[in-house]
Amino acid sequence: TALIKEIEIYRNDESEYPLKRIGLNFPVFKDGGEVTELLWDKGNTVETVIVTDESWQCAPNPLTFGNIYDGERYDANLEIENWCAPSCTYANWQPVKRNTTTNLGAISARLSLPVKAKHIITPKQITTPKNELVFDLGQNITGWFTFMADLPAGVELRVQTGELLQDDCFYRDNLRTALSEYRYISTGKKAFIRPIATFYGFRYIKFSGVADLTGITDIQAWALYSDLEQTGEITTANEKVNRLYLNSVWSQRDNFLDVPTDCPQRDERMGWTGDAQAFCPTANYNMDCGAFYTKYIRDLLEEQKRLDGKVPDVAPLLISRKPGEANPMLANGGGHCGWADAAAIVPWETYIATGDISVLKNGFESMKLWADWIYRYDEAHGATRLWPGIEFHFADWLALDGPESGFNPESVLGGTDITFLCSAYYYKSTMCVANAARALGKTTEYDVYKKRADEILDAIRREFYTAGGRCAAATQTGNAISLSFGLAPEFAREKITETLRGLLAMNKGKLKTGFLGTPVLCRALSDNGANAEAYTLLLNEENPGWLYEVNMGATTIWERWNSVNPDGKISGISMNSMNHYAYGAVFEWVYKNVCGLNPVPDVPGYKKAVIRPQPDVRLGAAKARVNTAAGYYETGWQYEDNGEVTYTVVIPFDTEAEVYLPKKDGTTEEMTLTAGTYTFTL
Structure with a gap:
């Protein structure tokens, strides 16, 4: 049955007469009454309502079972020839039954990409x-x-x-x-x-x-x-690093199926927030993720509305919410540092990458809800402007310096102080909200959140930094986050960098970081005068290290540093995926530090850029090509036989870049460049 409100097709010259009539082979009703002729008027809307009621019929489906975890079962013997055509002769149709128990939400416009x-x-x-x-x-x-x-x-x-x-x-x-x-x-x-x-x-x-x-x-x-466009590409003179980059891109592809999932294969496949925030900056270089993350930001917001602003560990929640029945995914409460902070970090990082102010407009409510939730938690636990780690947190998940590291190959907990990590993300999320408020012209909100952020930073420095400039969270991750998040007092940065160098040297130049420390480790080093140590981490081919995975035949990023042992045997099966993108976040450092392409937060979307490559002879050459919102950038370098370095820079139309190129004598060539292609040998 069809209810036809208005139908008309007119010529482009808006002639009084329709171009053609529409032939219909089913009953037509106008305002509830049956008519025999099609009525024409000058509206511009065609609306057809197909009513599904008990007059519909059904039959057993050849697809007898299906879900994303277990797969499908298809019995071709149950197929009905021409089942959806008027010529179908199947005789055993059964009437459908009306579903009166399911409560559906309001229909809204589709946000997700196909x-x-x-x-x-x-x-x-x-x-x-x-x-x-x-x-x-x-x-x-x-x-x-x-x-x-x-x-x-x-x-x-x-x-x-x-x-x-x-x-x-x-x-x-x-x-x-x-x-x-x-x-x-x-x-x-x-x-x-x-x-x-x-x-x-x-x-x-x-x-x-x-x-x-x-x-x-x-x-x-x-x-x-x-349907994401790949916008970034990295190539180097090291084929193993090139393979690692492809692994990172493939893990992004494989886990960006409508939702940014943790993994695509086992009995999980959910939109874990920790993975999403860790990888977000890298993802925005690799692909045009504006629409993808806008949808995920909405997923976060809808869950936050049910939780008084707290962010669950995954979004959307996949467990049905039946009245009176607890949701298993909320059993551990959500609201975990570095995970829930995706609500603030993902919108801000995506805005910087795309320059699209609508990302912040759409995400600002979610950002504020989360920052306010932490603030209320702080107020309820002493108003210290610290986020006390007195409950469970994933924290530096899967780090190699935890209480069971070296004893249990499937250990999950890292060794960095929980209150430090919680407070670091308390500060970062609050600053994201303050920066978003400023970008949106929300002066009052900016003042509120900037004041909070200043108080949090002051509390962190009083609690975790000594008068001599040491960080009390004395791990690789603690020192790296101190530098990367801007937590360390300026006078302490050099000592903290030296401490981090020392921790790496004690571990034979290898990392011990997990989900929170790894994304910032190499950047913290290169940004603070320890560029050589960052390259040593990248180029290490032993476990733990990125190229160890490549040597073991990986084609995507592993969940664990030791997912597979050197003998080819899997290290454990309780939580071990070969396709997790979190540790692929190292390519934010490759884009920003190795190749040198950096966005400017105050001029988002690469209308202005800072190009500051930091080469190392061990890699030989590296180049990043990124089709940004402002156009195509390219920045790369190559060592020559005489030790000099040839730099290539491409800057798109109507943009400019501040360029800092290291010279052979250790000084830096500084310049401001507008659109064009440039080559320098220094």
């Missing part, structure tokens, strides 16, 4: 010691597989997915309870197979239920993610 198949890969069959029917994509992806199946009637084909091999055989135990499979029951007819309502995180595909691959052809894998 999810699309962005890459198609033809996998190669491999031989395993168990003679399994296994295919290797050569790349860990998020998506699905397709193939043609011409199998005997009644055959049940099972397809499983996995991220890595063990002893050269198919493996999937690190997926935990997720079945991550596809089952197909054949009718004996040739069919095109493709999952309908699920996705998988995988590199390997295993077929079973058949003796061989007879009848199974045209196997392909499709990488799915939100």
Whole structure:
């Protein structure tokens, strides 16, 4: 049944007569009454309402089971020929039943980008010691597989997915309870197979239920993610670093499927806030994430409204909220430092990258709600302008300096003081709100939040910094955050840098940082005169280190530094993903420090930039190309045989850049450049 309010199609010259009539083969009603002729008038709206009521009919679906964790089961014997066409002759339709229990929210405009198949890969069959029917994509992806199946009637084909091999055989135990499979029951007819309502995180595909691959052809894998334009690219003279960069980009692709998830493969796949805030600056270099993050900011806000401003650990919450039933995802309360702070950090970082003031307008309520929640917590616990770490916090998650590090390969807790980390993020989030208020012209709000931030900073310095200039949070992460967040008093920065150098030297030049320390570690070093130590971290090929993963064959970023041991055996299965983008945040440092392209917060969107490359002969050469909101920038360098460095700078039309180029004698060449392409050898 259709209710037609107005229908008209006129010529471009607004003629009195319609260009054509619309033929309809179903009853037409106007204002509730049946008519026999189509009425024409000069409106400009076409509205059709299709009423779904008990007159609709249904039948069993060939898709008998499906969810994103366990996959799908499809019984082709339940297919109804021409089921959606008037010519369908199926006789066993049953009336539908009205659902009177589900409460749906208000319909709103779609914010999210469409999810699309962005890459198609033809996998190669491999031989395993168990003679399994296994295919290797050569790349860990998020998506699905397709193939043609011409199998005997009644055959049940099972397809499983996995991220890595063990002893050269198919493996999937690190997926935990997720079945991550596809089952197909054949009718004996040739069919095109493709999952309908699920996705998988995988590199390997295993077929079973058949003796061989007879009848199974045209196997392909499709990488799915939100329709994001890749705007950034990094290339260096080190192929392992180039592979690491690709791993970072692929982990972003694989985890940016509508929601910025932690991982795409196991029984989780949720929008974890800690991962999102850690990787956000890097993500905004790699891709145009404005629309993507605008949607995620809305997800955060909708959850905050239910929690008095507190931010849950994941958004959106995926567990149904039944009246009177506790939500399992809220059992630990949310509101965790470095995780919940995504509400303030993601809008601010995205605004700096895009220059789009609407990002702040849309995100300001969420930012304020979160900063106010911490402030109320502080007020309720002594009003010290510190955020006391007296409850559970993920903190420097998966750091290698925690109480069980060295004893338990699956340890998760880091060793940095919790109150320090909480208070550091209390300050950072409050400053994000103050800066956003200033950008939005909200003078009163700016004064309120800037005053709070100043009080927090003063309290942190009194609590955690000695008169001699040492940080009481005496870990790699504590010292790196001291420098990166601007917490350390100016007189103490040199001593804290030396302390951080010493901690690295004690660990043979290797890191011990986790989810909060790793994104800022290399930047803290390079920004404070320890550029060589930052490069040593990047180029280290032993565990723990980024290139260790590359040497072990990783094609995405691992969740843990030790996800796979040197013998190729997985280190544990309780929480071990081969596709987490958080540690890929090192490429913020590569963009900003190695290659030197920095946005200017007061002139967002790269209308103005600071170009300050910090080369190292061990890398040989590096170049960043970024298509920003203001146009195409390029900045790179290459060592020559005589020890000099050739710098290349490209600046887009109607922009300018302050450029600082290190010279061979240790001094710096400073200049202001407008649009153009420049080459300097110094």
